[in-house]
Amino acid sequence: MASSFPYRPSIDGLRAIAILDVFIFHLHPSWLPGGFVGVDVFFVLSGYLITSVITAEHHAGNFSLRKFYQRRIARLFPAFLAMAIATMVAALFIYSAQDLASTGESLAAAVASVINLRLMLQGGYFELSPDAEPFLHCWSLSVEEQFYLVYPILLVLLHRKSRKTLMIGLAGLSLASFALCLVLTQLRAPWAFYLLPTRAWELLAGGLFALKKPGSWMPRTSKWAPLAGIALLIASFALIREARGFPGYQALLPVIGTLAVIAGSGTGQDNWLQRVLASPLLVSIGKLSYSLYLWHWPVFSFVDYKLLFLDEWPRALIKIAITLPAAIASYRLIECPARAALNRPSARVPAFSALAASLLIGIPLGISIRDTNYLNVSGSADIKLTFNEKQTAGSIILLGDSHGSMYGHMVKQLTDELGYRLTVASVASGDPLPLASAGSSTRKSIWEHSLEIVRQEAPDVVILACQWTAKLDQDGSRLGAALEQLRPLTRKIILLTQPPRLPPNATREAIRQGARPPFYEEEIQRTRRLHVNAEVLAMTSENITVIDVENLFHDSQGAIPLVDAEGRLLYHDRGHLSDRGAQQVKARLEDAIKAR
Structure with a gap:
């Protein structure tokens, strides 16, 4: 033609x-x-x-x-x-x-x-x-x-x-x-x-x-x-x-x-x-x-x-x-x-x-x-993702912001292996904690939707991971307020601390231009992160377990590892772990879920 x-x-x-x-x-x-x-x-x-x-x-x-x-x-x-x-x-x-x-x-x-x-x-x-x-x-x-x-x-x-x-x-x-x-x-x-x-x-x-x-x-x-x-x-x-x-x-x-x-x-x-x-x-x-x-x-x-x-x-x-x-x-x-x-x-x-x-x-x-590869609730905060609905070993809800979603793929693998039902309600760029001020908005906050989901599901375990430096810097009481309302609704709450943040010269583009390890977290960022992580660790109690990921992502000299033994990147970007990075936390999370 x-x-x-x-x-x-x-x-x-x-x-x-x-x-x-x-x-x-x-x-x-x-x-x-x-x-x-x-x-x-x-x-x-x-x-x-x-x-x-x-x-x-x-x-x-x-x-x-x-x-x-x-x-x-x-x-x-x-x-x-x-x-x-x-x-x-x-x-x-x-x-x-x-x-x-x-x-x-x-x-x-x-x-x-x-x-x-x-x-x-x-x-x-x-x-x-x-x-x-x-x-x-x-x-x-x-x-x-x-x-x-x-x-x-x-x-x-x-x-x-x-x-x-x-x-x-x-x-x-x-x-x-x-x-x-x-x-x-x-x-x-x-x-x-x-x-x-x-x-x-x-x-x-x-x-x-x-x-x-x-x-x-x-x-x-x-x-x-x-x-x-x-x-x-x-x-x-x-x-x-x-x-x-x-x-x-x-x-x-x-x-x-x-x-x-x-x-x-x-x-x-x-x-x-x-x-x-x-x-x-x-x-x-x-x-x-x-x-x-x-x-x-x-x-x-x-x-x-x-x-x-x-x-x-x-x-x-x-x-x-x-x-x-x-x-x-x-x-x-x-x-x-x-x-x-x-x-x-x-x-x-x-x-x-x-x-x-x-x-x-x-x-x-x-x-x-x-x-399948990035479990995150987007669009509307009242949406949730559910997996393994017919499993009877127990149920888990994953809450958080993008730091919660970065663990989603790994948590899904873990719940598949353990036979747990899984509900994902983490929202990238969202704020899953109670707001300091309710304001005049008639729309429910992400926190209110998250709490409603936990109340409806009555899960065995709630996993909560956030970029704590962004959530607790101005008002550290917000986490305590959230835990106070979540505790009666679940058998166990698992908190994950915030991993180290890569410096500006550790991006993939910077590395292609000649930057090479070792990479160290910027001191001001490290100080802020350790401070809020300490607040998270202080929440440990009878039914609240805190997994400190700190030593998984730096060596004895404080350098942040960029790749695993197979050469796969551990970080997705400067602040978020890749699925390989999240895998480093899997064993500790499994132990915390199984612990009575």
Whole structure:
């Protein structure tokens, strides 16, 4: 099912420039600081090509939305699915339980083409932990796929009007999108970066360009526009910096540069730019660009995560050595054959069926992976997670904030082994203790919901773990007040003290940049933590057991261990244990549960 729009090798050459810049930036940002704007080049190219194809087919009288979406499925879906499956399998062996849970959630969002929204709410592109976000690069695919859902219908409707209406309509939408981009970049930069409404002007700019006749944007006699376009792209890649008011007005540089290059390579003349962009090497890389884009980021993430103690250059070489064969294999064995097979008219039903099946399987699977590997109550404080409901050996409730949730995976394993029912009511970023002041809110506090759950369940054991420095620094009496109300409702309460906090130079990124053990807790943080831990330890009584985790997470010299004997990380981040770290506490917790 070939498009009626003629193939232009120079477009693949421009794709090659875009993917190489993104690749180099992700390999090491300092090597090409603005390389991430290669994505903006792809946006313009997508708008240009999609508009060209739809317009050509509309004028020929053979445009069909079903045919259009079938081509999109054939073009994007098979290679994406292969990458997603391989990424989840690798994450299963490489990531901690918490990071695996996050990857599962990202899988669901990526399959549903809304991962840009998830990342927008989670944090800025330049602020996230890149080695634990193997689907991070899929944000741009989500933006394009959202655009594909709306734009073809809009374009066909506008084509039925006058040409003037068509141009004014698209130009008006583009200007509105650009204005929104400028405003949101100042107010909420992550929203401006990830949202389709603030990125649509880049795709629409390519679309508007495609609607003009060749050469009408740039006189054939002009030899400077393509040179200016290349200069603008080079300036973009070299001068634009991450997280400095981007996209905003800065995105004009790669957008205008891309348009000028398209014009300079499409005037019909045999100019130097067209010859360069149509060179066999650039065309080959351009054809490989989608597979390169798909596979490079998961590989980079896993290598950085697993080999964080390895020096920079060996890691870079390993990334390249894995990515290039994976991309080539994906292109030749998956992308090309699948596109040819799924583009056939007879393959329309199988193509749409395969997409639907992937949505129906991929989204629940990702959510299941998240819920299995990170036990945390989110959204509403009155929700609880229950496990092993038919077990009769006893019952346990896990309460707390994110420090309670970081033990959830381990506690679930332990209750499985002991035959206990388990209820998880810990809330990351929540406050599970009585508030100092009830205030005027009519909503129940997390503490009130937690107490209600304990009252209803009447558990044998309540486990409570918190970031005590945040909960008890201002009012140490809050823990005593909580225990006073919990004691009559359960046979035993188990409190866990707060483990040491890693210093700033013990992050994975800092280690990749050269920081090395031993790592010691900052003195001011250690003093605060030991003070509140002492308050927790003082709560020990007849039915209150306190497990002090202090000596599990520092050696005789006070250094904090970062990995276990198998080289697995003990910390998820500076303040939270990984599932491997939580395993260090398992034996003590088991003894406390069994003790009478």
